[in-house]
Amino acid sequence: MNQKKIAMDIGTKTDYILIAFTGDLEYGLIEDIKKELQALNLNTKHGYIIDMQKVTNIDSTGFGMIVNFAKKVSVKEKKIAIIVVDDFIRNLFAISQVDKVFPIAKSEEQARKMIKEDWLGELSLNDY
Template sequence: MNQKKIAMNIDTKADYILIAFTGDLEYGMIEEIKKELQSLNLETKHGYIIDMQKVSNIDSTGFGMIVNFAKKVSVKEKKIAIIVVDDFIRNLFAISQVDKVFPITKSEEQAKQIIKEGWLGELSLSEY
């Protein structure tokens, strides 16, 4: 049986913060990461890019962690874009309708453009 793992890497760029997840964002796996994410200093010019390129699975707990982080970020009027390249993970975002709240991109370059210029989703964070 494969041992499930999760990791988070935070990279502060010139005008945004890149948060890269690796592994499974699932119940029972994310408690430490959730605490670390909530204690993150929110000082950034434009916002946050959440890189999910190395995420192999996400469940409602993982989505909840992202949404709670986004609520904290929105108070500071910063933006979030999420990089998702895997079709399976992209489908999970569509099923959960998270893709209607956050821009889902295929690259860091695309995500950077969105947090600088803005994006209007079908649902607001408060409606989700």
């Protein structure tokens, strides 16, 4: 039986912070990561990029963690973009309408451009 696990790597770039997840963003696995995200210093020029290129699954708990982090970021008037390359996870983002709140990119370069520009989603974070 495959043991499910999750890892998070935080990298500070010149004008943004890259948060890369690997594994399953699921209930029972993300408690420690959620605490780390809440404790993260929000001192960055433009914002955050959440890299989900190596995420194999996400459930409502994982979505909730990302949305709560994004709310914390938006209070500090910083931006956030999410990298999703997996079609299944991209569909989950569409079904849950997260893609109407945050820009969803296919690469770090595309996400970097999105947080530097004035991307406006169809839904505000408060309406989500």
